Amino acid sequence: MTNEKPYRPNVGIALFNAEGRVLIGHRFKGDGPEIILPGLDWQMPQGGVDEGEDLRDAAMRELWEETSVKSASYLGETDWLTYEFPPYDGPQTHRLAKFRGQRQKWFALRFTGKDDEIDPLTPRNDQPAEFDAWRWERLERVPDVVVPFRREVYQAVAKQFAPFAN
Template identity: 75%
Template sequence: MTETRPYRPNVGIALLNPEGLVFLGRRFRDDGPEIVLPGLEWQMPQGGVDAGEDLQAAARRELWEETGIRDAEILGESDWLTYEFPPFEDPNHRLARFRGQRQKWFAMRFTGREADIDPVTPRNGQPAEFDAWRWERLARVPDLVVPFRREVYRTVAQAFAHLAA
């Protein structure tokens, strides 16, 4: 059977600190096809793009919603990347109409204060997605995420490696 569901438009953010380490949030709950596996709870901020929304604006909004961070400058962006959701059988789930995500990733440099990072406070009516955060080497990140995202994370790590050096 041919898959006919579309990919969900999405942005991802590789937020680099001045030392070249990237922000990772620890997901603390499953959300349907976006699953959490023990030991693989980490991911970079990412989220859906609203209809007609500018991609850079979407990346800034998602970064703020998921981390509280407003102080970041855009350094670069990736080509479009896709991944498939793992099998999921709830036809009423908000993501059930999508086969996976089509993402544009943005490298950003964090220019704020670490004291301003707050991933646990809900924003814009969205529940908190992360319960903890840390800085990590970008090249290590693909080994810390769920398997269905690994290839995208490898591509992002390669595309932005020069910015983390």
């Protein structure tokens, strides 16, 4: 059976600090088909693209909404990558239920601020907090702490953005 649902347009952000580590957030709740699993509940910031929105602008908006970070400069980006959501038996009225998964363009950014700028708990743009904690992590380690349905995309991102981790 073919899944006829479209992919949701999405951006992901690999925010590198001066030491070459990336910012990851701890997801404290699932969101419809975007489930979390114990011990695999970390991810880099990511989010949907509004109709007609420039992708770099979307990346900066999502980074700010999820972490409060505005101090970041552009390093590079990936081609489009996709992942499928796991089976979802919840309400079909959920905002993600109409999608089969996400189609993502990832952006590598250099964090130019100070760590006290990072605040994942305060809601911004009427968006609820997605993370209850954050940390800097080695890029090559990040695929090991995400849910399995995202792992292949994270491995591709880690491979492509490896030069920024040095």
